[in-house]
Structure formats: C-alpha cells, structure tokens
C-alpha cells in the first residue's frame with residue numbers, strides 16, 4: 446500500500462486529503478495520514494458558538510466568483526447550508542475626514558463603473574473624481590514587469606483612489622501594504638483588464654455588458670441567486686468538520702492532532718519524517734500544507750536552497766475582535782456590511798464588519814455582532830496587546846467611528862500570528878523558483894495559501910491540483 450503523509454490540517458490539508466480520496470484510482474490502495482500540530486483541525490478557520498451568536502475567529506466567508514469552495518461544499522453535502530449576504534443593505538463605508546462615507550455604488554474594488562454615484566460621492570474630492578474618470582483615456586502599460594499595487598493604482602486611477610479606496614480595502618482584506626504588494630499576483634484580473642481593454646473602467650463595463658447579454662437567468666438560477674460573498678449558515682468550521690468526519694470514516698485514513706512534524710528527509714527512495722515527540726514515519730509522498738516558513742524549517746536539513754526560497758515569502762499578523770451588543774443600545778443604523786479605514790486616518794482598526802447585517806444567523810434577534818480587524822502590514826504590534834488593552838482600544842475606535850458607547854454583551858479576541866502570507870512584488874517569480882527546486886524531489890509537494898492565491902477558494906483549488914499530482918506520483 447502506498448503511503449501519503451499530509452502535514453498541516455487547515456483547509457489546504459483537509460481538502461488535499463479529501464481530494465486524494467475522491468480521485469484515488471481503484472487499483473492504487475492508499476494510506477493517508479494527516480498530521481496537525483494543534484489539538485483541533487481547521488487552521489485559520491475557527492467558528493465559535495455562544496448562545497445564538499456565531500463568531501468566526503478567522504475567515505468569515507469566501508468569494509463566490511472563485512467557485513472551488515462552493516463546489517466542495519456541495520460535493521460534501523453542505524449545499525443547503527450555503528448562505529448569501531443580505532442584499533438589502535450591502536453598502537460599504539470608508540472612514541474619512543472624521544466620518545463614515547459611503548463607497549460609491551458601482552466601485553468594484555477600486556474601479557468606478559457608474560458615473561452618478563461617483564459624481565455625488567462625499568468620499569472623493571472633485572479633483573480626485575476627474576482623475577479617476579480619466580483612467581478611461583490613460584494608455585496601457587507597455588512592458589510586462591510586475592509592480593506594486595500603489596504604483597498601479599496611482600498610474601491608472603490617481604493617488605486619492607489609492608489612499609481612500611484601494612489601500613483601505615486591501616488592508617482590510619489582505620492585511621497587506623499596497624506599497625509592497627504585487628499587483629500581478631494579488632489582482633491578476635486588473636492587470637489583464639488593462640492589457641486587454643487598455644483601461645480598467647472600459648474593461649469592467651464591457652465585462653458587465655457581456656455578462657448581462659450572456660446570462661439570462663432561468664427561474665431556477667434566479668431562485669438560487671448567489672452573492673459576491675458566501676458563507677455557511679452554521680459557520681465556516683462546518684466545512685472543516687464535515688471534511689474531517691468524511692475522512693475519519695474512510696478506511697486507511699489516519700488523522701493525528703497534537704502531532705507536530707519537526708523535519709523531513711529522504712532515505713532509500715522514501716521520505717522520512719521526524720515528529721517533535723521523537724517518533725518518526727515513512728511515506729511515498731509528502732504534501733506540506735503548513736505556512737511557507739514552517740515548510741522552510743521542515744526542509745532545512747534536506748534542501749537548504751528550497752528553505753532559503755521559502756523564507757522569501759513574508760507573513761503578517763492580525764487579530765479579529767468580535768463584539769456583540771444589544772440592538773437597542775446601538776444608535777448607528779448599521780446600514781451596510783461595515784467600513785474600512787484608510788491608513789492616512791491614523792486609526793488603530795483597519796476595518797469593521799457589521800457581521801450580523803452582512804449575514805443572517807450571526808446574532809440573537811435582539812442583538813448585533815460587529816467584528817474589528819487590527820494589525821496587518823502596518824500595525825503588527827497591536828496584535829500583541831493584552832485582552833484588556835485590545836478591548837479598550839477597539840471600544841474607543843468604535844466610539845469615535847460609529848458613536849458606540851454601550852457595554853458589549855459578548856467579546857471574543859482571536860490573534861493570528863504570522864498567518865497572512867504577503868504576495869509582494871516578484872511573488873510569481875519566487876514561486877516559479879520554488880517549484881523548479883521541488884522538481885528535484887518527486888513525491889514532495891507544497892500547497893497552501895502562500896503560493897497561488899490567498900483565500901479559501903484558491904487554497905482548495907490548489908489542494909485539489911496537488912492531490913492529483915501526488916496520485917500520479919504514487920500510481921506511477
């Protein structure tokens with residue numbers, strides 16, 4: 446029987462293991478062992494339930510445009526649990542010049558696609574609006590070198606679009622610094638819009654027209670209407686628990702928590718692993734699904750060049766702070782999904798989601814749930830504040846941005862140290878080098894959010910590709 450060992454039990458490790466089982470040829474008996482250092486599976490995905498509050502410690506949703514997470518949910522029987530966002534209140538706000546100002550309708554990430562909402566927006570100055578609109582006429586970049594998100598946005602849409610829209614949105618979502626972030630690896634769609642259409646605005650409008658023409662929704666698909674963000678009714682841990690349950694029930698599958706791997710080596714054509722408890726095991730194939738810097742550590746004595754390359758992928762730390770309040774205590778209308786905060790405002794929080802507005806079933810009927818983000822590329826030190834200091838700081842921020850002075854009825858803090866990989870300029874080239882080095886070690890694979898896409902859908906997509914490669918290797 447061939448043995449595959451997976452290191453790391455986050456969504457990448459679980460999706461890899463599940464995909465191995467889904468695609469395993471009948472004539473290739475396979476033993477799968479998944480090793481996770483913590484006492485629970487899920488990695489960054491953790492859902493906590495307290496009464497009728499459902500609190501996500503890490504990710505709270507995924508993009509529907511990238512279908513791999515939704516598809517996996519459907520394949521494992523969670524299709525009915527998929528939950529769309531509340532579409533009656535889907536505004537996003539930006540905290541700017543002391544007030545929450547609506548992100549103009551039609552701005553998709555940073556590209557304006559509707560004239561009137563932009564024209565009447567109080568967020569952007571008149572000069573800034575003309576500069577954004579001028580994007581339509583700015584010629585495309587002629588060389589294909591990578592560039593930072595800042596340089597891309599300033600070149601196409603102007604500095605104000607960067608400071609008030611692109612920077613806070615990417616800080617809120619990727620915890621990243623646009624001055625170092627690779628536009629090619631983080632937003633490949635924008636790069637191709639510029640290249641294909643000569644302008645982001647023109648490209649976006651054309652795509653929307655095409656979608657309208659080609660997509661005449663049938664009654665059935667209209668009923669099953671999806672939204673940009675999707676979650677699971679009982680929280681994202683439903684996904685990891687269901688994968689765990691299915692794997693546990695499948696023969697020759699061992700899932701071991703509280704089992705940290707210390708190093709990987711190769712002996713007599715087989716991979717051997719040393720575990721931190723002093724024991725070891727052998728495998729025909731190893732799939733490392735831990736953060737890149739952990740993979741670097743595991744491979745240190747085995748391939749120092751690979752280790753060196755893996756260490757070039759930087760990570761940042763973030764924390765999420767969820768606060769539940771009695772609805773009656775909140776004067777703010779909570780008329781949207783939440784707000785982001787530009788760096789130029791000098792505040793401590795990067796963003797706040799009005800979670801119980803964004804999704805149903807997140808708070809009791811008489812309560813609301815708000816989730817704040819701190820840390821990231823610009824304020825990593827804040828993640829280490831004590832619980833007391835963190836709550837005090839966040840409550841001051843909510844008071845000064847939303848006018849909330851009420852006592853929360855529930856609070857939860859989750860700290861994520863070195864958990865967000867950063868795709869800095871040149872990321873694509875670095876990953877190519879890593880993959881070239883890996884070719885020297887058939888049967889050894891790396892997958893996870895550090896390489897080909899930061900969010901859950903891409904982690905699942907790349908896990909499935911990796912599983913197929915490993916199956917090919919062990920079947921050969």
Ligand SMILES: Cc1cc2nc3c(=O)[nH]c(=O)nc-3n(C[C@H](O)[C@H](O)[C@H](O)COP(=O)(O)OP(=O)(O)OC[C@H]3O[C@@H](n4cnc5c(N)ncnc54)[C@H](O)[C@@H]3O)c2cc1C
Pocket residue numbers: 452453454455456457458480481482483486487488489490502503504505506507508704705706707734735736739763764765861864865892893894895899900901902904
């Ligand atoms: C605060 C936060 C919010 C996010 N929000 C979103 C969102 O809303 N939507 C979205 O799509 N994505 C979001 N993301 C990104 C998303 O969480 C990741 O894409 C995804 O969870 C990555 O999964 P992974 O399995 O690759 O890594 P991880 O979840 O990091 O899993 C790696 C696993 O490896 C284990 N491990 C480490 N070292 C060892 C060792 N030596 N031996 C054994 N096991 C080891 C770890 O304990 C961990 O369980 C967010 C991330 C964070 C931190």
